[in-house]
Amino acid sequence: MERATQELRVLELRRRGVTYEQIAAEMGISRRTVERRYQEALQxxxxxxxxxxxxxxxxxxxxxxxxxxDLLDLPNLTVSERSNVLRLVLQCNRERVDLLGAKWPSHMIATLEIEANGLEVPGGARSAR
Incomplete structure (x- = not known):
């Protein structure tokens, strides 16, 4: 696939909310290449x-x-379901950081991953919603 065609395809898929990982798998290119094509398309x-x-x-x-x-507020979630929802929250946070081109401080990554696994964060700190 030609570079310009890749850029347009990546842009289209990102506009629909498809993750970098999903685009990479669909197009048979690396996640990093997807990120580059997306940035090139935006330019x-x-x-x-x-x-x-x-x-x-x-x-x-x-x-x-x-x-x-909202799902996390449901009282009848199993531990497994709660873990899956927390992983989704973590993925959303990572996608937003990627979208903004920012880097995550290591303590935030650790806190989010601990929470995503349903564990208590040391010191009772919680990440912001």
Missing amino acids: RVGSDTAEQVRREAEDQIYTVRRYAY
Whole structure:
């Protein structure tokens, strides 16, 4: 597949909320290549469109994350179901950080992974929703 075609496909899939990992698997390229193609596509389409795409993707991530937190409030979740929902929250947080091009502080990663495994965070600290 030609580079420009890859860029457009990656942009289209990201606009629909598909993760970098899913795109990489579908297209048979590495996650890092997907990230590069996405950034290249955003540069080609211009800053206004790129910002719109970023906002739409961030809105989708927030929607999924809010839904996941609502699920966590259900009293009848099994430990396994709760762990799955917490993993989804962690994935949403990672996707948002990737989208913003930021790096996670190591203490946040540790806290989120501990919470995702249903364990108590030392010192009673909790990450922000």
